[in-house]
Amino acid sequence: MTSDPRPSQDPQMSDASGTESDPTANAEGSARSGFSRRRLIASAAVAGGAGAVGSLAGFGVGRASHKQVDEQPRRDTQGANGAVAEPFYGEHQAGVETMPQAHGEFLAFTLKPGSTADDVKRWLRLLTDDAAALTQGVAPLADSEPELANDPARLTVTFGFGPGLVRTAGAAKVPSWLGPLEKFTIDRLDPKRSRGDLLIQICGDDPIGVNHARRMLWKDSRAFAEVAWQRTGFRRSYGSKGEGKTQRNLFGQIDGTASPGPGSEDFTRLVWGRASGRKDPVFSSRGEPPSDLGANLPDWLQGGTTLVLRDIAMNLETWDEADRPGREFAIGRTLDNGAPLTGTSEFDDPDFKAVDKRGLTVISSASHVARSRDGLGPEAQIHRRPYNYETGPGGEAGLLFASFQADIERQFLPIQRRLAEFDLLNIWTVPIASTVWAIPRGVKQGEYVGQALFEG
């Protein structure tokens, strides 16, 4: 048993997905993962082994919009999606506008004391290379279990920067919003879980691939940083429902109805904002005027966005003691199909003025939907991409509430302030961790995630 932590790479040509024998795989420039593994391995080898950063830049993966891929994921005749790859290279990082996958991992790191900008750049180059390979079903060079990378199943790896990391590139570059949120009276935050310099969000439809990616990215981080905290969540699996269906949380509640749909104009306006680089003003789908959401994103975040990640503990025990009408009153929607109490289907607009026979509003002004929507302007919308967790019977349960928005101050905080002030759902929920992240733009081949931060 020799001891070599970087075993020689095995071409894995026996596995069919994504190799030349795959009839759906195109030559270079394919919008999907149809590139030759043989070519990849060859070019990686030429580039000089594991120490050579940027060594995966030699192969051609075209830049497709996520939308393009979501509409036509490559599946085999059994409906399998193991071979489906989300594009890694592109204007934006994947894992934000990507249709949410079944499994989500959130892994936060703290930089080792004394880390320099060069240290961070080397780390980000390594992680970028790892993510570029793993998401395409290819084992990174130092992968000691390369076969576990074979089936990406829509794996995405998304990086977020905390203030400590940004500071290594120059103190002037830390935006004012990048730090702890203001204190809310409902919060009971664990400081150990409310910190971190780098966040890696790993999502995929296959738990083996997600687990493998987490291990690989963690191993390549150990020289640079310590794990600050880690959390694992789940949603409906691939194949359980048609894609795009709104998820249910562990209260049984349909969760995320008002979130802008991936690929929509609203999404661009609300999540990528000004930083989308669009020259035309973007009107909302309701005809609202163009906004300058994201105007406070610094230049190095052009093409990026922000993430507020909150761990909301949910008391399933006391929720189970509430009856169904009481729960629906608290939410302002039916549990059955998520329709507002004034409507019949999930996407009906709530009518906050409708009254019942007694003259009371059908949707209580104290309900979750009223508190989070009524009276707030069109800017106060966020893209929710939450994951559920329950550690065991009687264990911890809750929601990893991931909220993406161009502007935390104008989109997230107005909603959060109102919910913290009063929301019937607060009876059963407690925020126990909270972090804010800058999500850099996507990368081109040869670049590393966050490069603009270190070059600007």
Place this chain on the structure above:
Amino acid sequence: MTSDPRPSQDPQMSDASGTESDPTANAEGSARSGFSRRRLIASAAVAGGAGAVGSLAGFGVGRASHKQVDEQPRRDTQGANGAVAEPFYGEHQAGVETMPQAHGEFLAFTLKPGSTADDVKRWLRLLTDDAAALTQGVAPLADSEPELANDPARLTVTFGFGPGLVRTAGAAKVPSWLGPLEKFTIDRLDPKRSRGDLLIQICGDDPIGVNHARRMLWKDSRAFAEVAWQRTGFRRSYGSKGEGKTQRNLFGQIDGTASPGPGSEDFTRLVWGRASGRKDPVFSSRGEPPSDLGANLPDWLQGGTTLVLRDIAMNLETWDEADRPGREFAIGRTLDNGAPLTGTSEFDDPDFKAVDKRGLTVISSASHVARSRDGLGPEAQIHRRPYNYETGPGGEAGLLFASFQADIERQFLPIQRRLAEFDLLNIWTVPIASTVWAIPRGVKQGEYVGQALFEG
């Protein structure tokens, strides 16, 4: 907010899967889950509410073999399998011969002190009703989040009895093999995790459905028992690979090649054994003579089998330090496709006599495959149905090694003794928990799991 732990049942007719509007759903007696939810709810209501045990007996779910279902699972045009239900009623319990699902939960309980046979019977009736409903995508009567039960995604619930539970039905009924295995020098067993009176194995392709079933079954157990321990595992997700592919564990090793295939004659002989109730002697697929495996299963286990469940901790850190040839030498198979080192494809028979140029056997006699197969008779075969786990980066990792066999003494122990004596893989693995369970036969409508134990 009133406090009613048993909310009125909502018919959930708005969800399409499995209702009358589903064109693939047949009338009563369908081999799959195509029964009317409306009818189910009606009959359950007539039967008198949550207190009425056996209240789900009024609807027609035909008894199909698992094989029949595995071959033609019902999927929608997107390849979705959320609506696919494994039959609950049948000769054998589901979750043994069922093609392994992506997610597995193992939940062990200890009976409350002083529990009587009547207590246990009431508990088993309740759990049987719960499982009969949940596995068919139907919320049990006391389900406070009924929508989370909507998509079974091949959910199975399998019950195993420990000696303490069997003892409540009469001390003479505890078979000699039902208890701790003999001590192996490699074992480092945690006594808290190596005990239990009832095991519930919950498997499914959707993590929300599996989590919900776990919570539901746990809630209905709290009056009767305490949780002894709990473990969660994963395999390749539905849709990542064609079904039936052998799984990989976290060493990247293809794991379970020699396991008899569900639906095969070998499976019947090795897992259901004598207790299968077959009148004709069953020859093995290699032409070996009929055996009387399972002759030591008591009458109340007719149609059942045994489960040895061992938690094998895997040291991923030291495994990563081993090079690829060293690992393949230890396993006796390639990591690439699982072929024996003397063959080219996974299912080739290992040639333990083949020698290399130096005159040494190609497959080392110390390798895992040689230790577990060479020199052992045809009886020494088991059905493995393992699940992987890793709690976090740098956390606990391993394999929930579930082994089903008709006869522990003649099938499992000969293999285990040899592996405990010597196996190169022991360098990286440590058994940290071990339990043995009697798996009762399946039930007919109106029966409860384990009924034969209390009636015999």
